[in-house]
Amino acid sequence: MNCRSEVLEVSVEGRQVEEAMLAVLHTVLLHRSTGKFHYKKEGTYSIGTVGIQDVDCDFIDFTYVRVSSEELDRALRKVVGEFKDALRNSGGDGLGQISLEFYQKKKSRWPFSDECIPWEVWTVKVHVVALATEQERQICREKVGEKLCEKIINIVEVMNRHEYLPKMPTQSEVDNVFDTSLRDVQPYLYKISFQITDALGTSVTTTMRRLIKDTLAL
Amino acid sequence: METDLNSQDRKDLDKFIKFFALKTVQVIVQARLGEKICTRSSSSPTGSDWFNLAIKDIPEVTHEAKKALSGQLPAVGRSMCVEISLKTSEGDSMELEIWCLEMNEKCDKEIKVSYTVYNRLSLLLKSLLAITRVTPAYRLSRKQGHEYVILYRIYFGEVQLNGLGEGFQTVRVGTVATPVGTITLSCAYRINLAFMSTRQFERTPPIMGIIIDHFVDRPYPSSSPMHPCSYRTGEDAGVTYPSVEDSQEVCTTSFSTSPPSQLSSSRLSCQPAGLGLGSADLAYPVVFTAGLNATHPHQLMVPGKEGGTPLAPNQPAHGAQADQERLATHTPSDGTHCAVTPSSSEDTETVSNSSEGRASPHDVLETIFVRKVGAFVNKPVNQVTLTSLDIPFAMFAPKNLELEDADPMVNPPDSPETTSPLHGSLHSDGSSGGSSGNTHDDFVMIDFKPAFSKDDILPMDLGTFYREFQNPPQLSSLSIDIGAQSMAEDLDSLPEKLAVHEKNVREFDAFVETLQ
Numbered sequence: 001m002n003c004r005s006e007v008l009e010v011s012v013e014g015r016q017v018e019e020a021m022l023a024v025l026h027t028v029l030l031h032r033s034t035g036k037f038h039y040k041k042e043g044t045y046s047i048g049t050v051g052i053q054d055v056d057c058d059f060i061d062f063t064y065v066r067v068s069s070e071e072l073d074r075a076l077r078k079v080v081g082e083f084k085d086a087l088r089n090s091g092g093d094g095l096g097q098i099s100l101e102f103y104q105k106k107k108s109r110w111p112f113s114d115e116c117i118p119w120e121v122w123t124v125k126v127h128v129v130a131l132a133t134e135q136e137r138q139i140c141r142e143k144v145g146e147k148l149c150e151k152i153i154n155i156v157e158v159m160n161r162h163e164y165l166p167k168m169p170t171q172s173e174v175d176n177v178f179d180t181s182l183r184d185v186q187p188y189l190y191k192i193s194f195q196i197t198d199a200l201g202t203s204v205t206t207t208m209r210r211l212i213k214d215t216l217a218l
Numbered sequence: 219m220e221t222d223l224n225s226q227d228r229k230d231l232d233k234f235i236k237f238f239a240l241k242t243v244q245v246i247v248q249a250r251l252g253e254k255i256c257t258r259s260s261s262s263p264t265g266s267d268w269f270n271l272a273i274k275d276i277p278e279v280t281h282e283a284k285k286a287l288s289g290q291l292p293a294v295g296r297s298m299c300v301e302i303s304l305k306t307s308e309g310d311s312m313e314l315e316i317w318c319l320e321m322n323e324k325c326d327k328e329i330k331v332s333y334t335v336y337n338r339l340s341l342l343l344k345s346l347l348a349i350t351r352v353t354p355a356y357r358l359s360r361k362q363g364h365e366y367v368i369l370y371r372i373y374f375g376e377v378q379l380n381g382l383g384e385g386f387q388t389v390r391v392g393t394v395a396t397p398v399g400t401i402t403l404s405c406a407y408r409i410n411l412a413f414m415s416t417r418q419f420e421r422t423p424p425i426m427g428i429i430i431d432h433f434v435d436r437p438y439p440s441s442s443p444m445h446p447c448s449y450r451t452g453e454d455a456g457v458t459y460p461s462v463e464d465s466q467e468v469c470t471t472s473f474s475t476s477p478p479s480q481l482s483s484s485r486l487s488c489q490p491a492g493l494g495l496g497s498a499d500l501a502y503p504v505v506f507t508a509g510l511n512a513t514h515p516h517q518l519m520v521p522g523k524e525g526g527t528p529l530a531p532n533q534p535a536h537g538a539q540a541d542q543e544r545l546a547t548h549t550p551s552d553g554t555h556c557a558v559t560p561s562s563s564e565d566t567e568t569v570s571n572s573s574e575g576r577a578s579p580h581d582v583l584e585t586i587f588v589r590k591v592g593a594f595v596n597k598p599v600n601q602v603t604l605t606s607l608d609i610p611f612a613m614f615a616p617k618n619l620e621l622e623d624a625d626p627m628v629n630p631p632d633s634p635e636t637t638s639p640l641h642g643s644l645h646s647d648g649s650s651g652g653s654s655g656n657t658h659d660d661f662v663m664i665d666f667k668p669a670f671s672k673d674d675i676l677p678m679d680l681g682t683f684y685r686e687f688q689n690p691p692q693l694s695s696l697s698i699d700i701g702a703q704s705m706a707e708d709l710d711s712l713p714e715k716l717a718v719h720e721k722n723v724r725e726f727d728a729f730v731e732t733l734q
């Protein structure tokens with residue numbers, strides 16, 4: 001099975017980085033989250049309800065929809081905040097990318113640890129621009145809003161191709177497919193990582209953050 | 219593997235498609251309400267949330283969607299369409315979007331209905347949630363209010379894209395293949411908002427009584443344009459924000475997603491006439507015309523502190539219109555101008571409108587200006603004569619000067635002079651000399667030292683020259699002393715002068731001949 005990879009590129013002002021990233025990541029996770037599974041006897045299960053809410057951006061003329069889950073929102077904000085700080089501290093041109101990877105866990109026999117097999121990766125390449133005047137910032141607000149609209153349409157287009165999705169797991173397998181740690185929603189297992197690139201395009205710092213229950217032993 | 223759908227699957231599929239259509243309409247309409255949507259996640263399944271998504275059901279939207287569907291389902295050639303349009307307060311309307319739920323013939327016989335189709339329909343609804351925030355109409359709907367409102371209309375049948383203007387764009391939300399066909403959800407949206415750009419930022423106030431909140435649905439797509447449905451009076455005038463369910467009473471198919479201020483305003487338009495206005499109202503220092511009929515009851519908000527009797531029922535007029543009224547009555551602060559708020563322009567319009575149908579005299583409809591002494595005004599207002607006033611709408615200034623004198627507000631009680639020079643100037647008979655003498659008494663004599671002059675050594679220098687010629691003698695022809703005759707005496711002497719001239723008529727004729 002090949003991992004599906006989608007790349008999006010955005011050029012934003014420094015203060016727009018967080019909101020732009022959250023808009024993209026939340027839109028993807030909206031499509032890749034389901035209600036909590038409740039397994040019953042005989043292998044059947046019922047699914048909880050996913051709430052949705054609108055989020056207005058402060059620095060971009062844009063509104064996006066996210067799943068109503070504070071835990072999920074907090075997790076995303078944490079990693080996006082770190083990404084923003086890394087971008088700011090790197091100096092230089094302000095080039096970076098953040099990746100949202102959906103994966104499945106494959107149990108391996110001891111002593112080998114479980115394998116993480118990605119099946120979909122969303123990469124957002126960010127170029128931070130510095131603007132001098134308020135008028136430029138105002139134009140940037142609108143332009144970035146329009147660009148994000150295009151990105152949302154791109155995301156939706158990919159989602160509706162109905163390409164590979166992991167099979168619905170049995171109760172024993174559910175933690176290999178879904179992140180069951182959240183109280184109210186159940187996204188597919190995912191992890192977010194980012195890296196900052198310098199002017200040469202090589203990776204100077206690589207920061208990995210894992211948001212999964214189990215950690216790699218090796 | 220069965221090639222034909224079994225009856226249970228068929229039933230399930232029909233149910234899924236039906237509820238998907240209803241939820242689609244809910245998502246689209248709720249996205250155009252102008253508010254942020256927020257629903258809660260629930261880990262326990264409630265059993266009533268279709269497609270595992272918490273999407274509220276607005277009853278009238280469901281009702282209208284069911285009515286449009288009329289028990290049918292989207293099928294080939296029969297699409298369910300939700301039309302989103304914009305209507306300005308001036309009555310202009312424009313289609314913004316058409317959302318289409320279509321079915322084509324491409325079937326996927328092997329797909330599992332109760333599992334795959336259901337989950338994919340859920341995914342499609344999530345995509346719809348995302349896409350509805352992305353089209354241009356979303357930002358317009360978030361800003362709707364007094365200037366324009368967003369309306370929706372549901373119809374079933376052929377998709378009509380004519381109203382979207384040239385160059386409209388299409389975005390496909392997604393597709394779901396089923397054993398009976400492929401469901402496609404798409405949106406065609408207008409990009410040419412030129413109509414909006416010229417009108418959106420006009421600062422003309424909405425014409426009261428014509429703001430339309432609710433519309434009935436056209437039974438057929440090609441039928442007549444939307445028209446307002448009957449509005450029920452007798453509602454509680456103090457309603458704050460009507461919840462969406464409340465508007466069930468007054469809207470049928472297409473309803474405006476306007477804020478409550480407009481609802482209140484249009485409610486006011488149904489108030490009965492009977493305000494009994496007459497000339498007695500002129501004594502009250504009202505700012506606006508006293509002769510308005512009841513079609514504009516909101517303009518008769520008289521502030522109680524000025525001692526006027528409220529001329530209109532005390533309607534709690536919400537919205538900016540009422541605020542403008544109140545603002546106008548509490549200004550002006552400079553004492554010379556009055557009511558230069560936008561309400562004034564509306565006022566002049568209503569004057570012309572109301573004067574058409576009324577038999578009352580024209581002066582009743584004229585505006586009376588309230589002259590107040592504003593704060594920090596050094597010069598008492600009563601020194602300002604009528605001629606020196608540079609007031610807007612001066613043509614509406616009262617022509618009847620006696621009325622002005624009787625008006626207690628013209629002569630404020632805190633004026634230092636008891637007899638107003640305003641009165642004096644209006645009733646003066648040749649007292650101009652007296653007034654000039656008074657001005658001389660106010661001057662203080664100082665040594666006169668003209669500029670660029672040396673000391674007064676010579677008898678005739680600049681200073682002397684100034685003094686001598688400062689008060690030149692009057693011209694003899696203008697002197698009253700020489701011609702101390704009154705006009706009557708002049709008239710009496712006229713026949714004698716004529717007689718003298720008649721004697722010399724030959725000389726005059728000879729003179730005229732020399733000229734020719």
